[in-house]
Amino acid sequence: MLSTKEIKQRIRSITSIKQITRAMEMVAASRLKKVESRVLASRAYTERMQQVLSHLASSMPSEKSHPLFTKKEGGIPVIKIVLITADKGLCGAYNNNIIQKTLKFIKENTGKPIRLIHIGKKGNLYFSKGGYTIEKYFPENVEKFGYNQVKTLVSQLIDGYEAGEFGQLYLFFTKFNTMMQYSPTSVRLLPMGKDTFKSKVIAKGEYIFEPSAEQIIEHLFPKYIETQIYQCILESLTSEYAARRVAMISATENAGEMIDELTRSYNKARQETITKELLEIVSGAEALTQG
Amino acid sequence: MAKTFKLEIITPEKVVYDNTVQGVTAEGTEGSFGVLAGHAAMITELQTGILTLSDANNKTERFALDSGFMEILANNVIVLTDACTKEGEVDVEKATAEKASAEKALLKVGADVEKEKAKAALKRANTLLKLANK
Numbered sequence: 001m002l003s004t005k006e007i008k009q010r011i012r013s014i015t016s017i018k019q020i021t022r023a024m025e026m027v028a029a030s031r032l033k034k035v036e037s038r039v040l041a042s043r044a045y046t047e048r049m050q051q052v053l054s055h056l057a058s059s060m061p062s063e064k065s066h067p068l069f070t071k072k073e074g075g076i077p078v079i080k081i082v083l084i085t086a087d088k089g090l091c092g093a094y095n096n097n098i099i100q101k102t103l104k105f106i107k108e109n110t111g112k113p114i115r116l117i118h119i120g121k122k123g124n125l126y127f128s129k130g131g132y133t134i135e136k137y138f139p140e141n142v143e144k145f146g147y148n149q150v151k152t153l154v155s156q157l158i159d160g161y162e163a164g165e166f167g168q169l170y171l172f173f174t175k176f177n178t179m180m181q182y183s184p185t186s187v188r189l190l191p192m193g194k195d196t197f198k199s200k201v202i203a204k205g206e207y208i209f210e211p212s213a214e215q216i217i218e219h220l221f222p223k224y225i226e227t228q229i230y231q232c233i234l235e236s237l238t239s240e241y242a243a244r245r246v247a248m249i250s251a252t253e254n255a256g257e258m259i260d261e262l263t264r265s266y267n268k269a270r271q272e273t274i275t276k277e278l279l280e281i282v283s284g285a286e287a288l289t290q291g
Numbered sequence: 292m293a294k295t296f297k298l299e300i301i302t303p304e305k306v307v308y309d310n311t312v313q314g315v316t317a318e319g320t321e322g323s324f325g326v327l328a329g330h331a332a333m334i335t336e337l338q339t340g341i342l343t344l345s346d347a348n349n350k351t352e353r354f355a356l357d358s359g360f361m362e363i364l365a366n367n368v369i370v371l372t373d374a375c376t377k378e379g380e381v382d383v384e385k386a387t388a389e390k391a392s393a394e395k396a397l398l399k400v401g402a403d404v405e406k407e408k409a410k411a412a413l414k415r416a417n418t419l420l421k422l423a424n425k
Contacts, residue, residue: 041305048301048369052362056334147303210321210335219336220360227303 004273007266011259018255024090025248031143032241039176039234046231053224056217057192059207076167077112080135080157081105082189082229083127084173084236085120087141091244094174094182095122098236101184102172106132115166117153119145119233142237147230154226161190173232174239180246182239187232189225294328295347296366300354300375307354307375310346315368317342317361326363333363337372339414341422353378355422357415374415381423390416 002010083102085095099122106114115135118124124137138145160166169190175183209216293313300308316325318340342354359372393416396409 038304042303044306045301045303045371048299049371052334052360052369052371055362055364206332208331208333208335210319210333213334216334216336216360230303 002265002269004266004269007262007269011262011266014255014258014262018252018259021248021251021255025245025252028241028245028248032238032245035143035234035238035241036176039231039238042227042231042234046227049220049224049227053220055207056213056220076164078115078166079109079112079168079170080115080117080160080166082117082119082153082169082171083123084142084171084233085118085123085126086236086240087121089122090247091240092247094240094243095126098172098174098184099123099126101186102127105170105172105186120236142233142240145233147226150226150230150233154222154229157190158222158225171229171232173236175232176235176238176242179242182242187228189228192221293349296326296328296330296368298344298368298370300342300356300370300372302372302375304374307377308344308352312344312346313349315342315344317356317370319361326368328366330363330366330368332365333361335361337361337370339411339418341418342370353422355381355415355418358411376419376422378422381419383420383423386416386419386423390420 081102083098085098089095102123113133115133116123116127117135118127118137120142121139124134127134138149140149157169161169168188170186170188172184172186175185177183207213295311295313298308298310298312298315299306314325314327316323318338320336320338323340324335337356337359339358340356342356343351344354345351355376355378356370357373357375359370361371362369389412393409393413397406397413399405401409
């Protein structure tokens with residue numbers, strides 16, 4: 001049995017832990033709110049962009065299919081993966097889930113050279129051990145990863161793809177569904193098969209293109225990939241904050257429970273010492289009267 | 292009453308406009324053009340410039356657009372652009388400062404990419420100022 005002093009000390013330390021987790025929860029909640037409105041706003045843009053691009057792809061003269069849409073002849077086996085994780089832990093299974101999903105994908109593609117591009121410290125940390133090829137790692141915070149950086153990354157990727165450096169590009173991120181639900185997801189960005197677009201074919205060959213379909217694709221396509229990656233970064237960030245918030249809420253709750261329990265045992269221990277002292281006094285007094 | 296159609300102006304940050312309108316004029320890469328209800332299906336590139344629309348009550352609204360795209364399909368017009376500022380919401384001070392810095396960047400000898408960037412920034416700032424001064 002712990003002494004009252006020791007119990008008191010533990011209560012104190014757990015109280016301060018509780019304060020910290022509570023503060024972290026609040027920070028995550030406020031960040032979540034900010035980023036959530038951004039993610040919802042940019043979803044509209046991404047969806048519309050996808051719609052326009054799918055109309056464009058489906059009404060293109062098929063013999064003039066753009067190289068970005070179809071697999072290259074000869075099949076270059078190199079696969080590039082862009083993985084978005086968090087910079088920090090303490091957010092439940094968030095990092096682990098997306099890393100496991102990536103690992104599974106890598107296992108399914110053994111034999112093919114895989115190059116990883118990391119946005120987020122945790123993914124980089126994990127894959128820097130175990131002989132994986134890390135092509136690039138962006139050391140800045142995920143939160144500060146701006147649209148301009150996405151733009152640079154995408155233009156490098158597209159140049160590399162067109163030069164035949166790699167054959168496929170995948171993006172691994174965590175999709176934000178609701179406060180309590182986020183799913184690790186992967187999408188193939190390159191080549192973009194026509195199957196990528198789910199919307200039905202309308203107005204085939206009836207579009208007027210200005211200046212020309214090729215030129216529009218030339219400009220619209222990189223933009224589409226940019227928005228896609230940017231959107232996925234936002235989705236991941238939102239999921240991260242939501243996950244951290246939930247993790248911190250349960251940590252705070254657990255700390256509270258622990259404090260309750262410790263307080264109970266503290267009271268018990270205190271009562272015991274009082275009883276013991278009383279007994280000593282009583283028996284002492286009795287000894288006196290008898291004597 | 293004149294025929295109307297649906298117009299959406301969307302940027303990565305927000306849906307700027309979503310309403311029925313009677314007509315739109317915008318600046319495409321091939322020059323400015325107008326859209327009325329019943330326009331043929333079209334996808335076109337837009338350059339930095341001013342978009343003017345007249346809404347269902349024949350009220351005119353103007354927006355400064357960044358480069359982007361417009362899709363017209365079955366009386367639905369979608370404008371996708373990097374940034375869009377409504378008339379009356381232009382930050383003149385900021386636009387003037389941007390114009391000055393872009394002009395400065397243009398004078399410097401630099402890579403072509405830098406020049407292109409500066410040119411685009413200058414055009415953006417000029418469009419904003421034009422919108423502010425009417």
